[in-house]
Amino acid sequence: MIQKELCKIISQREIAADIYELTVKAKLVNEITEPGQFVHIRVSKRDPLLRRPISISSYDKKSEQFTMIYRKEGKGTSLLAELTEGMELDILGPLGNGFPVDEVTKGETALLVGGGIGVPPLYELSNQLTANGVKVIQVLGFQTESAVFYEQEFLQNGETFVATVDGSYGSKGYVTDVMKDLHFDCIYTCGPTPMLRAIEQIFSDKKVFLSLEERMGCGVGCFACVCKSADDPTGVSYKKVCSDGPVFRVGEVLI
Amino acid sequence: MIQKELCKIISQREIAADIYELTVKAKLVNEITEPGQFVHIRVSKRDPLLRRPISISSYDKKSEQFTMIYRKEGKGTSLLAELTEGMELDILGPLGNGFPVDEVTKGETALLVGGGIGVPPLYELSNQLTANGVKVIQVLGFQTESAVFYEQEFLQNGETFVATVDGSYGSKGYVTDVMKDLHFDCIYTCGPTPMLRAIEQIFSDKKVFLSLEERMGCGVGCFACVCKSADDPTGVSYKKVCSDGPVFRVGEVLI
């Protein structure tokens, strides 16, 4: 069940240039079913008006806390970044489906590919797969060195490659350059649409799960965030990113 | 010269039911010329959009501080009431003229009549008149006991009568009931328009200075806050409350 809750902020810190890690105390963690779900945050009473969708990057049901990682970008996330420990935040969630953890089993290898602020939802996934005995390989793409975050955290779960567009850290180039030489049974990925499209093209024969982004209204049912079903490209079939997604199997929707 | 200044809050406290006393550090006090001037406060970046006019209730050029007293009323003053020591406030001022202190001289008697949140600007006036050797008598009207403030402060300068509409404190009724029996050379008054109208009618033969309120836009020149000149009731002559006022001599403008 989706909850609307006033959540107390446990901690907030800048972990890379303009990248913030925010942890809140929230009963709604008990409703989380899969890694990769997201929440919808009201950052202000009035300005901005709409909520902001942010992924759950990790959670702990025992302590009833979850963590988000976001980039300070426009008005909403800038206001979010000003909040400090002890303050309260109006959060709606958990929303959407998440990554299907059961699609890889013990002994198999999962490739987790994240681009920029697409990296966060993969972290909980990485933890859960590792706990399940799945081998994880992780490829994280960033713009530049100062934007890199969570490399150490991912390293604890398995091999981790970092690529930066300008080559200032890790290998130079895109995540797809790194991915070519790897062996795996399943890809889980989240990041900018061009990255997802490239992965879809190159690895269309593989088992791939993509997490999409789309501008949202309500986060539940206003038809703002739809995409076309891939089997009906000119027709009326659709999926809602907010509730049918954000995670889709490759070939399920047109991206 | 009118200044726009980010002023640090020195203190804020509730001094009566929903009545707040707010003191700020501000270089703009050096521009204050008369008691009864006001400032225009931006209480929020966006909501509410417009500034709020609040009178200067007392000021001290040495310490570069001034104090305001306001009633928590609607959206703007409610936000204002949430601010605490150390925060900054965007203030435009000083605006308008003030009460002409020189209209009564040493040995004469001034009657200061305030209604509700019309009381604050009279406080600095009372101090200055007293310092000038003028005898002050003060009549303060409030709705009810819990709304009464600054009685002690005014008492230090001279005789002070308090009237409440419901009779819960002081004499029951309106300030005009109290005023009838007093002797004085000049009236200075600020309060709700019906009160000002009553005073104008009863004491039209006296020297009276009234401080008016009008909904404002800019606080300087948008023609939002005009009133008609009394000598040209059907014509086009006007005075702007924000810059020609808020204080007018009785009979100067139509109220």
Next chain:
Amino acid sequence: MNRLNIELPGLKLKNPIMPASGCFGFGREYSQFYDLSTLGAIMIKATTVEPRFGNPTPRVAETTAGMLNAIGLQNPGLEKVLGGELPWLSQYDVPIIANVAGSLEEDYVAVAKAISKAPNVHALELNISCPNVKTGGIAFGTIPEVAKQLTRKVKEASAVPVYVKLSPNVTNIVEMAKAVEDGGADGLTMINTLVGMRLDLKTGKPILANRTGGLSGPAIKPVAIRMIYEVSQAVSIPIIGMGGIESAEDVIEFFYAGASAVAVGTANFVDPFVCPSIIEELPVLLKKLGFEHISECQGRSWKELGQLAYHRA
């Protein structure tokens, strides 16, 4: 004491608060949050004869105190609404107002005829004002004669009362309102969205794939209030008011202007519980303001004392 029950053509409402069309889908999503029977009514998403995918995305863009949308009347089509959505909604004790859209007169008539027979559809909302579809809509919503004609045809076809939803994007809203009243409308709903646009600072291009979209939210409230004030004095059919409502205070303001019920749109996106919250707060506010019943607020901005349902001392 029930301060909120209201009767309008075809509608016996527990309270005058309903979600606005397009902002509540067909209710399924919001049924996760609260019991839909709490609501006065539900204005369901526009229905067209054939299913529609709507416009490409992005379909929403935020603006100061408002948002633009260009959904483009996405809906599963008449058949599925009749076969799936409406029967599903019938589990709740809440009257449905079905929003009817189309490109041609016969489309509107076909939808109206069929959907008005559904047992839980108590009224139609004739959508002649969607700014996000290229065909049909515009002329129906801006030319009085055309609007009147369409109203008449839909009225003839409908088994339940017909409310016509007016567009604010016109020079003379009163003229439009009178035309559809002449055409036989049982009520009006207003306002639909104002046409607006937002451009991306980096690319210079419109954020919405459809380029323009409909502006809704608190930003448009003063326009809605003004139009309801003008129209309610000029017609004798009731108005369901909407445009930026977020609170019980806003509801009272719409009633003062001349509305007899209200719908809440964009605010659902900000707070999914906004409708039940308003329903809870409204009686308290009415009491504080000295009203026994919400109907006493209706038209207060322009009615003479003698015309008012109730006079305060």
Next chain:
Amino acid sequence: MNRLNIELPGLKLKNPIMPASGCFGFGREYSQFYDLSTLGAIMIKATTVEPRFGNPTPRVAETTAGMLNAIGLQNPGLEKVLGGELPWLSQYDVPIIANVAGSLEEDYVAVAKAISKAPNVHALELNISCPNVKTGGIAFGTIPEVAKQLTRKVKEASAVPVYVKLSPNVTNIVEMAKAVEDGGADGLTMINTLVGMRLDLKTGKPILANRTGGLSGPAIKPVAIRMIYEVSQAVSIPIIGMGGIESAEDVIEFFYAGASAVAVGTANFVDPFVCPSIIEELPVLLKKLGFEHISECQGRSWKELGQLAYHRA
């Protein structure tokens, strides 16, 4: 490098930022805050033949992200503007755009004729769109043929180029724009305010003594952008854009939409230094976005690459 200078009919502007008419009086008050020569131009308060007191107060009411005003064209009249205000303004190195208003065609013509001869008046802004006066205004601003006719007459009378200020309260803004272009307008200014209203929660009555007022501020920006986007593609005369501008980002958005200069209204009330602040920030923002000159932004939302003054890589 000067990234901001712009030439428009009659106007050689240091920068394309000017205070909007009615939001800056005749400049005297704001001259307390900064040197008026900093401004690209000044659009002075509407001038009518005779002095006007305007509407009763309250004349302003706040709304969410906007405000309503019903000043009612208060001004000291042609004679005093010519004899007092304009000569006073001539101490500043800044072109004046004189806003011309009236109730009858001959009023407009008389003001235009006289005021256009003042040495520092470089252009007229023909105000056919004031929502706050009962006579004249409305028809001039909403009927294309009438607007065209008036434009022609004023154009004949004026010694300087004429910009016509369009009302957003119309069904078809493009039609209005084309009509005044046909009538000989040298440019357009848009948008004036949207008609709106606010009611008092306690009394139920309108807050403005005039009842309705003109809505301005950030709330209306999406409507302004949309209208400028549509009109700039349909006419070949330049547009001075306005409606909710508060920042350098907003200015760029108006240029993208199709404006060739902009005016700032309501924001002056919030921050009296808003115009010089924008003038300072604009070159920095242009550089950041990769533009050598602000003219490169103009019409970017709809122009094909080949049409643009400048292509980014």
